[in-house]
Amino acid sequence: MSRSAVGEEGVIVEQFCYKLGLILSQIAATNPSHSSKIVKALLDVLQWFCDQFIKSLSTTPEEVCYETVPAILGLARAMKGTAECRAKAFREICGLEGEPEGGGGEEISFTFDTGDIIKLKNMVLRVTGSQQLKHLTSTAEGLHEGAGQGAGLPYRSSLSQVLHCSLVTLLRDIVTSCTLPLDPGFYHQLVKVCELEMEGGVRELGSSASASSNERAFHVICILSAATDMLVWASRNDTEIDSTFHRLSSLLTVHTSRFNVLVSPLRATILEGISSLAVRSQTLIPAALNTYKDLLYSSLLARMYSDAVASGNMESVLTARPTSFQMLTSYRLTSVHVSRADAFACVQWTLGQVVYSTLQAACEGGREVMDGFLASLGNKLYTTDANDNFALRTAECIVMVLGHVASHMGSKFNVVATVTGMFGQRLFHPTSSLDGKLVGELARIAAHTAVLL
Numbered sequence: 001m002s003r004s005a006v007g008e009e010g011v012i013v014e015q016f017c018y019k020l021g022l023i024l025s026q027i028a029a030t031n032p033s034h035s036s037k038i039v040k041a042l043l044d045v046l047q048w049f050c051d052q053f054i055k056s057l058s059t060t061p062e063e064v065c066y067e068t069v070p071a072i073l074g075l076a077r078a079m080k081g082t083a084e085c086r087a088k089a090f091r092e093i094c095g096l097e098g099e100p101e102g103g104g105g106e107e108i109s110f111t112f113d114t115g116d117i118i119k120l121k122n123m124v125l126r127v128t129g130s131q132q133l134k135h136l137t138s139t140a141e142g143l144h145e146g147a148g149q150g151a152g153l154p155y156r157s158s159l160s161q162v163l164h165c166s167l168v169t170l171l172r173d174i175v176t177s178c179t180l181p182l183d184p185g186f187y188h189q190l191v192k193v194c195e196l197e198m199e200g201g202v203r204e205l206g207s208s209a210s211a212s213s214n215e216r217a218f219h220v221i222c223i224l225s226a227a228t229d230m231l232v233w234a235s236r237n238d239t240e241i242d243s244t245f246h247r248l249s250s251l252l253t254v255h256t257s258r259f260n261v262l263v264s265p266l267r268a269t270i271l272e273g274i275s276s277l278a279v280r281s282q283t284l285i286p287a288a289l290n291t292y293k294d295l296l297y298s299s300l301l302a303r304m305y306s307d308a309v310a311s312g313n314m315e316s317v318l319t320a321r322p323t324s325f326q327m328l329t330s331y332r333l334t335s336v337h338v339s340r341a342d343a344f345a346c347v348q349w350t351l352g353q354v355v356y357s358t359l360q361a362a363c364e365g366g367r368e369v370m371d372g373f374l375a376s377l378g379n380k381l382y383t384t385d386a387n388d389n390f391a392l393r394t395a396e397c398i399v400m401v402l403g404h405v406a407s408h409m410g411s412k413f414n415v416v417a418t419v420t421g422m423f424g425q426r427l428f429h430p431t432s433s434l435d436g437k438l439v440g441e442l443a444r445i446a447a448h449t450a451v452l453l
Helices: 012-030 031-056 062-080 083-093 114-128 129-149 156-175 185-205 213-233 240-252 262-278 283-299 299-311 323-329 340-365 367-381 389-409 411-425 432-452
Strands: none
Touching: 012 031, 012 062, 012 083, 012 323, 031 062, 031 114, 062 129, 062 156, 114 129, 114 156, 114 185, 129 156, 156 213, 156 389, 185 213, 185 240, 213 240, 213 262, 213 340, 240 262, 240 389, 262 283, 262 340, 283 299, 283 340, 283 389, 299 340, 299 389, 340 367, 367 389, 367 411, 389 432, 411 432
16 A cells, blocks of 8 residues: 555544554553553654654655654544543444443543653654744645645645644643643743744734635644643743733734634633633633623624624524534644634633633622623613614624523522613613514523523
8 A cells, every 4th residue: 555545534544543542542541550551652652753753854755744744643633632532433433333331331531640741742842843843844745746646645735734733732632631740840831832832823823814724724723722721721820820811811802814713713712711810810800801891892703793693504592612613622624614603603602601600700709890890791782872783793792691691690699680680771772683682682591590490
C-alpha cells in the first residue's frame, strides 16, 4: 500500500494509529492495573513521532507528511476527550450498536500522573514552537503539486494548523482534567505559553482574514479556544487571574471580519472563562457583569441576531448549548460550515448561562450587585425605541438572557417576580415585534418554575 494512500476516512496511517490508540486507551480505562504502563507507552510512541517530525522534515519530507504527521494526529485524537467519548468511539470502530448491557457500569478513565503531564507539555511545546511546524503546510503543498492526482493529504492547505491544533487540544484535555497537585512553576509556564498562543492566533486571524480559508481559520480558532481553557485553568494567583480576566474581556468583541460567524464558539469559550474567573475571585463579579452588558448592548451581538433571524432556521427557545459546536474538540475537518443561526445560538445560550452562574455567585455576598444588574437590563428594555430596529434586536437579546436567568434561578431572591415584572411593564408599551419574544419567554419561565416548584 502506498504511504500516501487515502481512504474514505482520511490517510490510512492516521486511521490505523487512531484505532490502535483508541483500543489501547480503552484497555487502560477498563484495566486500572495496566493503565499506567499503557499511558506511558502511548506517550513514548507519540514522543518518538514528534522527534521524527522535528528531525526529518527537511531530509525526508514525504515520509514526514504522509506517515509521521498523520501518525501523530491519529494518536492524539485517540487520547483526547472524555472517557465516555472514547468508549463511544471504541464501540463505533468495533461495530457495536447501542449502550453496553447494564448501562455501561462504572466509568473509569485512564489517567496521567504528574510526570506524564509534564512530559506531554514539553513534547507539545517543542513541536508547536518549532520552525518545522511553520514550514509544514508549504512542504505538504509542494509534495501534492508534484505527486499527481490521488496522492494528496486531505488537509494539506492547513496542515501546520491541523497538527498544532491536534497537540494543543490534547494538552488542554489532559491538563484541565488533572486533579493532581502540580508544581507552581508548571502553572506559571502554562500561563505564559497560553498567552503567546492567544496573541499569535488573534494576529493570524486578523492578518490573513482576506486570504485564509475557513478550514485554516477554524483550526486557529480551535487553538485559541484550547489556549483560553488552559489559561483559565492555570491562572492560580490573584495577579494571574486579574490579568487573564482582562485579556479575555478585551478579546470578547474583537472584530474578525468574515470570520465573525466562525469565531462564535471561541466567544462562548471566552464567556465561560470570564464567568469561571469571576466565581473564583469574587471581586471580579461586577466587572464580569459589566462585560456581559457590553456584549449585550454591542452592535456585534445585534448583527449576529439579525443575521440568525434572516437565515430562517433559528430556534425560538434554547434549552441546551447547541450540539453543532461539539466539533470544537475535533481537528479532522476538510470543510467547515457554521450557520448564522447556530453561531448566534451558541453565544446567546452561553451568555444566559454565564450571567446566571455569575449572579448566583454574586448573591453569596448579598443581592445588591444582582439587583443593580437586573435593574440596568430592565431599564434598557423599558426604554427601547420600537422604531429602531437595532435597538429592538438588542432588546430581544436582553429578553432571552433575562428569561434564561429567571428560568434557572426560580424563586431564589425573588428573581422570577422581578423579571416577569419587567416584561409586564414592557408589554404595556405600544405593540412591537418585541411582544412575541416577551410572551415566549414568559411561557418558558412559567414552565420551568412550575417544574422547580
